[in-house]
């Protein structure tokens with residue numbers, strides 16, 4: 001391993017390992033819903049696998065991958081990591097926490113799904129393990145910020161390097177989001193699971209959870225956007241279309257990511273319609289930076305195609321490097337996001353949400369957004385990172401080239417069928433789609449198509465794993481290529497208002513208080529309907 005990058009590479013390694021286990025858990029669920037008993041099938045196994053899949057994919061794979069990316073960006077664009085030893089302490093803390101949480105799940109003592117809604121109750125080590133992972137990520141954020149401040153001392157007045165601007169925005173969102181999570185887990189779940197208090201208020205806990213849960217999706221998405229804005233145009237042979245628009249987008253996410261959480265709680269009692277409406281409006285506002293991203297990134301790709309000689313309206317598309325595994329992964333991830341984002345706008349509308357909430361439509365939605373837009377971008381990024389981190393050429397490059405296409409094909413079968421089945425009323429999180437007797441017939445074929453899609457996804461995941469492991473241990477040694485980032489058509493050289501991240505953080509914190517203080521106060525002043533814990537299975 002090229003010594004300098006051991007820290008980043010170790011994070012990516014843990015992420016990929018979590019992804020591997022979680023992939024297997026995923027295919028088990030899709031088969032179970034379609035009533036296919038392979039290799040084994042039971043209610044308890046289904047919910048255990050669902051929890052393991054959700055936690056390992058959505059929390060462990062993503063967090064470790066993002067931490068690894070953060071270290072890559074500070075080393076590559078700032079030339080330093082301030083606090084390397086602290087960073088290693090955080091790494092091992094995150095590994096220990098993830099292992100503790102995973103073991104309590106796999107041993108059947110924490111079947112609470114990745115949203116861990118009370119009154120479902122997990123083993124205390126599940127919550128404590130998750131807390132350790134989050135604390136590790138806080139320390140990671142601190143190391144990145146310290147590295148940036150050290151760079152800033154040497155470069156006063158200079159524009160923040162683009163990838164760092166994006167990562168700093170991600171970290172600010174993460175701190176604002178995890179404040180809600182900490183209130184829930186440390187203030188409520190841990191004492192309750194240890195038996196220090198007897199009951200818990202599910203509604204208050206859910207409100208804290210979704211304060212965290214929506215910005216969580218941008219904690220996943222923004223590092224993918226950093227790759228789309230600042231690496232993709234470079235790999236495609238083009239330019240970043242607009243430096244300033246890119247910075248604006250990241251700032252808008254800092255402002256708008258958190259005050260939207262009630263769009264997950266439209267059907268919850270105890271939150272008034274006016275607050276649900278307020279969060280709906282901010283949800284529609286947060287579509288805007290993604291629409292700007294669609295514009296800017298596609299424009300950057302058009303520039304790439306034209307620099308390669310395209311002159312017609314659409315022939316630039318054919319000039320893009322569709323055979324490059326990083327490019328293909330990101331381009332397909334973007335195509336998936338045009339559907340996933342559209343679905344998000346459907347979910348966000350109160351009346352339509354009542355049709356799709358808690359149905360398989362939501363499963364379809366987040367497998368396009370998280371499961372493809374983010375996960376496929378990260379897989380593609382791994383192909384870009386490994387030669388640079390390890391000083392090895394990709395092993396089995398043909399597998400790497402085919403794998404993203406297979407992922408999109410599998411996901412199309414999987415996600416489209418669940419969207420349709422959800423519209424027909426198939427609930428999400430069910431062990432068997434034919435649970436409700438006769439009605440199951442309307443869904444059965446769709447769940448079989450989804451199961452077939454999940455098998456294709458599993459094959460694609462194993463191809464990815466094969467390339468990563470093969471490269472790590474047996475990739476031909478090369479001089480590690482350098483990290484190069486996209487050059488903007490017009491570069492900002494000095495600090496602009498979009499670089500004033502301290503100021504934007506303060507505004508964002510005020511927006512969080514505005515969005516949550518009053519509704520939480522109301523919830524807390526109601527007579528408290530505490531619930532004892534239920535330990536499933």
Ligand code: HAS
Nearest residue numbers: 217263290294331334338341344345347348357366369370
């Ligand atoms: Fe979502 C539920 C609304 C984005 C993840 N979402 C979920 C859940 C997850 C999730 C995990 O309002 C389930 C939670 C649970 O377990 O209960 N979501 C939205 C909205 C957006 C959105 C408005 N979601 C995401 C992202 C996720 C994610 C990103 C993960 C990474 N979501 C909701 C709502 C619910 C919800 C409700 C609750 C539902 C319920 O009832 O439970 C927006 O951020 C989306 C904006 C995106 C766009 C698309 C821009 C398109 C781009 C690509 C263009 C490229 C093209 C082709 C066209 C506006 C940037 C390129 C061409 C080439 C040549 C390459």
Ligand code: CU
Nearest residue numbers: 213214263264
């Ligand atoms: Cu959301």
